[in-house]
Amino acid sequence: MKDNYLTHSRGFLSWALTLDHKRIGLMYLVAVLSSFLVAGIMALMIRAEHLAPGADLVDADTYNRLMTLHGAIMVFLFIIPSIPGALGNFVLPIMLGAKDVAFPKLNLCSFYLWIVGALLAVGSIAAGGVDGGWTFYTPYSLQDGRIGVIGMTMGVFILGFSSIFTGLNFVVTIHRLRPPGMTWFRMPLFLWGIYATAILQILATPVIGITMLLLIAERVMGIGIFDPALGGDPVLFQHFFWFYSHPAVYIMILPGLAIISELIATFSHKHIFGYSFIAFSSVAIAVFSFLVWGHHMFTSGMSPLAAMIFSALTYSVSIPTAVKIFNWLATMYKGSISFQTPMLYALAFIFLFTIGGLTGIFLGSLSTDVHLHDTYFVVAHFHYVMMGGTVIAMLGGLHYWWPKMTGRMYSEFWGRIGCLLVFVGFNLTFFSQFLLGSLGMPRRYHTYAAEFQSIHVASSIGSFTLAAGLFITLFYLVHSLFRGAIAPANPWGGATLEWHCTSPPPHDNFSVAPTVGDPYDYSDLSYDPATGGWVSKAGAKA
Amino acid sequence: MSDDHGHGHGDPNLAHHWDTMDQQVHAGKFGMWLFLSTEVLLFAGLFCAYCVYRGLHPEVFAEASKVLNWKLGALNTVILLASSFTMAMGVRAAQLGNKSQTSLMLVLTLCGAGGFMVVKAIEYNEKFEHGTVWIGHKNSITGDYNYSPQDKFKDVEYAYPAEAAEAAPDESEHGDPKLAALLDTTVTPIEPKLGGGIVQPGVAPSGLASDDGKRVTTAPKLQNMHIFFGIYFVMTGTHGLHVIIGAIAIIWVLIRNIRGDFTPKYNLPVDLVGLYWHLVDLIWIFLFPLLYLINLDPWN
């Protein structure tokens, strides 16, 4: 391989003090995947515990801590930073034909804030652990004896700043570093998705910051804002919390949706259908996401009028999301579809996210939500959209950009095996949980009533299958770093700018400035069996 | 070897991924404005909490606000406004390339920051002494009650009505007539507002367990006072933290200015720190009337 960003300089400090967005992206990737591993193992322990109704492997306090940490680590350390921090950081400037993000030092700062926040959050385990669910509802989170809450909330506060700075960086980058010729409507849709995400990160995250500060102040000073024993209102905490946490779930899904647009277009070898609608829908989702937080609180004592307004607004968010799915299918129409691993993940996404999205309708409707709220139905719904959605999209994006990032191809055979196991395992794990929830099993339960056991066993078997698929994926990806085939510049035939530079890219991303064209125009590309990649028919290569 | 970016083109302050200085400056300003919007949202949460509780307990806020020293608050407002002015003058001086004037203005702004913190310290100290800090019921961490009943009212006698119950609190003990006025024991009891707030034990919803129709009566202005002070401390404390952060940023810019980093073409850091400082000032402009001026009786 020629000199590239990996070989450009060597030594620990060259990574620890790097200002190169590609290296920062790689460090983020390792960081978030490590958190995914830790929280995933906790999930496996939870599923193992649930093989039988009683308290078998762990006691109630341990279970409650596992359940809380699984959620908190997954949400704050993994999913929210994952696609923007790992893939966004790497791909965004190259897709723009730029040399870096707008503020490289701020980018590095974001990463180190993640590290500090993660240490604080995980350190709370040492301080006795936290329970209360990742939502930390008061007054339970204010009760004596759980000092780990302070470590966790400080960690979340710091992680919030990491997220804000990343979002800030991306917004300025997209506004100011677009090359001449790349108007807003000639940007790849991945960037529209990242942009909408970044707006949410900037505007919503400060609210969780202040909520965590107020929670700490309530615990330490007894200010009396959330604790009814001191004259406060516990439902006010829920409002504060969900005002951020609902936009947060869109921070999680918008980048995923954006990746799928890229994958479907590239692997159908056809121009994306309905570009404008997809771009506008990303922004619409971001705007509407601020208006619907109350749908997490329908049974907490809100007035029917407020509940009605939130329910109506919740449905308004569902429409732009549905439109994207139809647009992807229309993209596949009359295309030339190849089924390499990234595309398999994209197709799995459509399947799984459709289920996740449709089940949201049950929860947005007030009377059915009364029955389903705080049951396993909700757990299944959000795992379908967050894991079946975001994580599958992230895996698809990772497989898509892996050759670009590492210069290596992974084994296509094992890629498909991994995807299949993940798909089957995921469905078994979480589809059964819909049934558990509709039958009335509450969530966050350590022990459960005997009538639910058979479904829990099915779900646990699914989770082990899912874990096997994920471990296989990890294994062959790491293996490819040492034994994978050398990757061409454009292994998949993508038309966005990142495929114009070598795999891996040079330190400055492009040795020759790329010419900006339509990011979904594949007419110029043809497959060259000699290199195993796609080349421009005109013969010119960056 | 650190992996730094080459500044191979023109102005040493121009980072390698920008084509022109103009681009870099505008991007920097844009970024700063975005960051300021996050700060606005951070404080918006606190203002929201303020609105909720003031809406629920307007009488508590009105009474408790009297304890705050509005004169010191006004002094702080003037100090911050002046420091915003000197900061703007400093930015102008940097744009004109006048290094010594820039340094002078930055130092004056720092004096303003310092003055603000001194006044704040005086105010806070007053509160600590009067015990209005830990006015909540129970400290969740240590498990202690944050008061000792007899300490505050050592010389006050309380008794059942058969004996003298009209003992007034000893004002000289506290030295704060406003606080003493709040402790006036001859206040006529008023029916407390029901709904949302402290549960009233022994008060059952209508139609259920019988009760003798009597309610616990407490003067409303004395209930939930700690909520006002809790919000006051979190809001002014967070603001004070931002003043300190701003001061550190100003010191850093001052050092860079003395080092000669800035030219009329490149003075972006001064500009950006100035923007931040103006926001810090603006937030105080909102805090001051909402906390200090809501029940002002200027002749007291």
Added chain:
Amino acid sequence: MSLWDALFGSEGQLPPKLSTTAAEVDWLYDYIYWWCVFFFILIVAVMAYFMWRYRRRPGHSAQPSPSHHLGIELIWSVIPTILIIPIFYWGFTGFVALQQAPADCYKIEVEAYQWSWKFRYPTGANLGNKETPDAPYFGLHVPPGRNVQVILSSDNVLHSFYVPNFRVKNDVVPGRYTSAWFNAPYVDPDSPEFENWPPEAPTRLETKNGIYKVNAHRLFCTEYCGTGHSTMDSWVFVHESEEKLQQYLKEANDLWGKETLAEVGAELYAKNCASCHLKAGQGVVAPIFGRLSDNWGKEITVIDGASNQPVKVTVGRDYVLQSIQDPGSQLALKDYNDQGTPWANNMQQGLYPTLEAESYKGTEKQQFVGKNGLDAIVAFIESVNKQEDK
């Protein structure tokens, strides 16, 4: 209920409809379900078809087709919007029906603790959530076919009252009262149309006075509340008739078998309180409640525990109840003879938190005495001096 049944909507996916409002909820559930099945099959079928029809193969390449079409895009935005509107509307009307209790409800107070429920009935009976040797009567007992409202209150943290079979749920928020209502029919367990969910739900309750046939429905706490969150479940028992219900409750109350509330209170006080709170004389470790009747109805000055300021209170049921349940909240520093008391000295020396741990608040006594017992104790206290002075 089998997996096959579960494919067909609410009949297989939800518990049996055992309240009058459940049918309405289930109907909407089915409506949503079948539309979801339709769109899911449509999307996956189209995707699968395109995957096959347009797969990349030699001699076949992507064909040109429009990359946008306003008409189609509008249609597939507008149609889902139109489909959603009735779902939203019926969801809202169903919600209002679930939230607004009718006027003539049989009201039961339900209190949530960490980690149990207490059910207080209008007759004065006071039941816990699990059967124990000391408390053979337990659970939420309701009359059949009648509107029942539960008034929910919490000791200190959030809980949630959830009965899956009724499709009823409401959070229990500390510091306020929330409520839920339902109307549950009774189905004879011996009849063929009876469907028991869960299968092991009890259909009969045996007491020393007889056997009661019931329909049992699971009651769960469904808002995380700590270690015992998953073990504070209970049952809602729908009785055969209102008479049977009253009979059961009378049995439950009969444990005391006394004539007046004050006599009950005297016994409870003797067993649970008297060792520290003497009836007369100088209290050494604790205030004497037994002589409060001297000042019953009068206004006294105490120090409010929350704001630390002196306040006036009227000596009566509320004052006594609050003093028992939250000893620190209203402290009278002198006794009725205006003498400093040894227990007040203890408080000044900071022994207060320790003593609180021994008080009603800090111990298991709450479980034995219960709110109903407190009523009895208050009646007893009020009556003491009146008895002794006569």
